[in-house]
Amino acid sequence: MGNDSVLCQVCQGVLPATGREAYTTTRGRLIVTNGYCEGGCAERQPQQQPVEVVRQAPVAVPRSPGVRVLSS
Numbered sequence: 149m150g151n152d153s154v155l156c157q158v159c160q161g162v163l164p165a166t167g168r169e170a171y172t173t174t175r176g177r178l179i180v181t182n183g184y185c186e187g188g189c190a191e192r193q194p195q196q197q198p199v200e201v202v203r204q205a206p207v208a209v210p211r212s213p214g215v216r217v218l219s220s
Contacts (some may be wrong), residue, residue, distance in 0.1 A: 154178060161185035 154175055156163055162179045165171055 155182065156185035156189055158189035159185055 154162055155178065161183050162175060163185050165175065
């Protein structure tokens with residue numbers, strides 16, 4: 149059992165178990181360290197705004213006199 153299937157993706161609290169056999173020592177340690185997920189995390193999570201990518205114009209690099217650029 150991996151921690152990803154036990155922990156809430158938003159608050160990192162432990163999700164409720166479906167049965168008695170799901171309560172393992174690993175789950176117990178996670179409950180002590182992280183606590184339980186209270187539920188409703190998706191509603192509390194702020195809506196993520198799309199990230200805008202700003203493209204910069206290429207910068208002209210001055211060439212030193214006497215330096216030749218060879219084309220391939």
